[in-house]
Amino acid sequence: MNIIEVQNLTKEYGNHRGIFNLNFEVLQGEVVGFLGSNGAGKTTTIRHLMGFIRPQQGISKIFNRNSFYDAAYIQENVGYLPGEISFLDNNMTGNAFIQFMAQIKGNVPKDRLNYLVDYFELDTSIKIKKMSKGTKQKLGLIIAFMQNPSVLILDEPTSGLDPIMQNKFIELLKKEKLKGKTIFMSSHIFEEIENVCDRVLMIKGGRLVTSQNIEDLRNNRQKHYTITFSNTEYASAFARLYPDSICTQNKVSFLLCGNVNKLLGELGQYNVKDILVRNQTIEEIFQQYYRGDKNDIFIDEERA
Amino acid sequence: MIYSLMKKELKSNVKLHVVFFSIIAMYAITLVAMYDPTLKDSLKTLEASMPTVFAAFGMQNIGTTLIDFIITYLYKFVLIVTPFIFSITMCYRLLAKYVENGSLSYLLNTKHSRIKIAMTQWLNLMLGLVVLILFNTILMILCCAVLFSGELDIPKFLLLNFGLLALQIFIAAFCFMFTCIFSEIKYSIGLGGGLITIFIIMQMLSQVYDNAKILVYCNPLSLFNPQQLVNGNMMSIFNMIILWVLSIICLLIGLLEFRKKDLSL
Numbered sequence: 134m135n136i137i138e139v140q141n142l143t144k145e146y147g148n149h150r151g152i153f154n155l156n157f158e159v160l161q162g163e164v165v166g167f168l169g170s171n172g173a174g175k176t177t178t179i180r181h182l183m184g185f186i187r188p189q190q191g192i193s194k195i196f197n198r199n200s201f202y203d204a205a206y207i208q209e210n211v212g213y214l215p216g217e218i219s220f221l222d223n224n225m226t227g228n229a230f231i232q233f234m235a236q237i238k239g240n241v242p243k244d245r246l247n248y249l250v251d252y253f254e255l256d257t258s259i260k261i262k263k264m265s266k267g268t269k270q271k272l273g274l275i276i277a278f279m280q281n282p283s284v285l286i287l288d289e290p291t292s293g294l295d296p297i298m299q300n301k302f303i304e305l306l307k308k309e310k311l312k313g314k315t316i317f318m319s320s321h322i323f324e325e326i327e328n329v330c331d332r333v334l335m336i337k338g339g340r341l342v343t344s345q346n347i348e349d350l351r352n353n354r355q356k357h358y359t360i361t362f363s364n365t366e367y368a369s370a371f372a373r374l375y376p377d378s379i380c381t382q383n384k385v386s387f388l389l390c391g392n393v394n395k396l397l398g399e400l401g402q403y404n405v406k407d408i409l410v411r412n413q414t415i416e417e418i419f420q421q422y423y424r425g426d427k428n429d430i431f432i433d434e435e436r437a
Numbered sequence: 438m439i440y441s442l443m444k445k446e447l448k449s450n451v452k453l454h455v456v457f458f459s460i461i462a463m464y465a466i467t468l469v470a471m472y473d474p475t476l477k478d479s480l481k482t483l484e485a486s487m488p489t490v491f492a493a494f495g496m497q498n499i500g501t502t503l504i505d506f507i508i509t510y511l512y513k514f515v516l517i518v519t520p521f522i523f524s525i526t527m528c529y530r531l532l533a534k535y536v537e538n539g540s541l542s543y544l545l546n547t548k549h550s551r552i553k554i555a556m557t558q559w560l561n562l563m564l565g566l567v568v569l570i571l572f573n574t575i576l577m578i579l580c581c582a583v584l585f586s587g588e589l590d591i592p593k594f595l596l597l598n599f600g601l602l603a604l605q606i607f608i609a610a611f612c613f614m615f616t617c618i619f620s621e622i623k624y625s626i627g628l629g630g631g632l633i634t635i636f637i638i639m640q641m642l643s644q645v646y647d648n649a650k651i652l653v654y655c656n657p658l659s660l661f662n663p664q665q666l667v668n669g670n671m672m673s674i675f676n677m678i679i680l681w682v683l684s685i686i687c688l689l690i691g692l693l694e695f696r697k698k699d700l701s702l
Contacts, residue, residue: 185542221445221535233441
């Protein structure tokens with residue numbers, strides 16, 4: 134059953150900004166990552182889902198209801214983490230704000246609330262204005278999860294969290310997933326969502342680039358290698374083995390998926406000074422799946 | 438209405454309320470204490486020496502009774518401007534700020550609709566105004582009773598304050614309408630606050646210059662004429678009703694626009 138459904142969703146802000154003809158759906162119990170660089174249209178899409186803005190064309194639905202006109206019904210059953218961290222009243226303490234939100238939401242189990250506060254190790258006695266960015270993010274997460282909603286919509290949930298908290302958050306998401314929750318979360322970092330999502334939607338320039346099963350993505354995932362040889366002759370000789378590689382002086386860079394043993398075997402014949410392996414950047418992942426206007430990719434490469 | 442939100446806002450704005458209550462109390466008490474039936478002659482001399490300044494603040498034709506005195510010094514400027522500043526500040530604190538910084542999303546991420554949230558905030562603002570004017574009314578009646586027992590015509594004074602309340606509710610609804618319609622502070626607060634300020638300046642000008650009388654007719658603030666109201670002029674009672682109707686219209690426009698506008702939260 135589709136919990137979230139987006140059809141032909143369009144909102145133009147001029148200057149090619151906005152979202153254009155988005156189509157996707159999220160099934161019940163599915164955890165979907167929404168991946169895109171800054172300004173790609175992630176937050177605009179989420180604002181439509183939350184009924185904050187009205188589409189110019191198309192429709193967005195949650196629980197098969199129009200997310201703009203039935204916002205109050207939908208909102209009651211959706212936990213939302215805004216991308217921008219700002220709270221109603223910075224003079225409130227964390228605890229006062231949590232209690233207020235519990236009252237206004239009205240359906241918050243007390244033990245759940247206590248569990249979340251303990252889990253995120255939030256000191257609720259300090260005023261919001263004194264909190265660090267990460268602490269505020271934890272507060273936002275507690276608010277989003279507090280009423281035990283069946284659907285979670287999270288806009289860049291890990292931003293500001295330290296690595297330990299990020300892991301704890303991922304663990305919490307996994308638990309929620311086991312309970313059958315439907316989760317839609319945006320991010321601009323692939324690694325952040327690959328551990329928990331079933332599927333990834335990629336958005337670029339307001340258009341959906343691809344929708345990929347996480348397993349397929351992981352299997353096709355290339356790594357970026359930069360190998361430094363002891364001299365330029367070795368480098369250019371090695372570069373011939375990888376036609377797509379870029380050779381600059383004694384360095385060779387290329388993308389590779391799997392085949393590490395083969396590579397190690399080949400490298401054994403040369404004098405190698407250094408090997409640098411890194412994950413693909415989001416732009417590189419996009420290029421792999423991008424089927425649209427080629428010029429667009431070149432522009433991005435130049436910028437990079 | 439959402440009780441938890443109402444309660445939270447009352448708590449958050451208690452300091453602001455105290456400030457405005459103190460300003461009103463200071464004016465009310467000092468003014469009534471200043472009243473001296475024998476002082477009238479010297480005030481008349483003072484007015485004659487600088488008629489334009491007196492007229493600008495609505496203090497021309499200083500009357501003879503205590504209520505005339507109070508009207509001249511408070512109901513033509515101070516009690517128009519002070520509650521207006523209260524209203525515009527509350528518009529910012531109750532709604533414009535939440536839209537501007539995006540925190541309205543926390544209120545919307547509940548079972549409550551936009552209309553219900555905006556209505557609650559409006560009630561908060563209106564309740565503040567009612568209590569402020571009620572406080573002023575009671576305080577002045579008490580001051581007059583203590584200092585000049587029997588001099589104040591209480592039924593007339595109550596009618597006067599009911600008229601003031603009608604004007605202030607209208608000003609608040611007018612400002613709140615712009616707060617609902619627009620998202621950026623410069624429009625959501627600037628337009629309402631700016632226009633009311635212009636109306637107040639227009640009123641001051643029309644009191645000074647005879648050839649500026651035309652400004653009276655294109656100024657909603659003219660619908661509250663305290664002198665005529667206490668004189669029992671039927672027209673001013675009717676004007677008061679118009680103010681109530683205008684307030685409802687402003688509120689409805691604001692709420693309907695708020696329901697359908699795009700919120701960048």
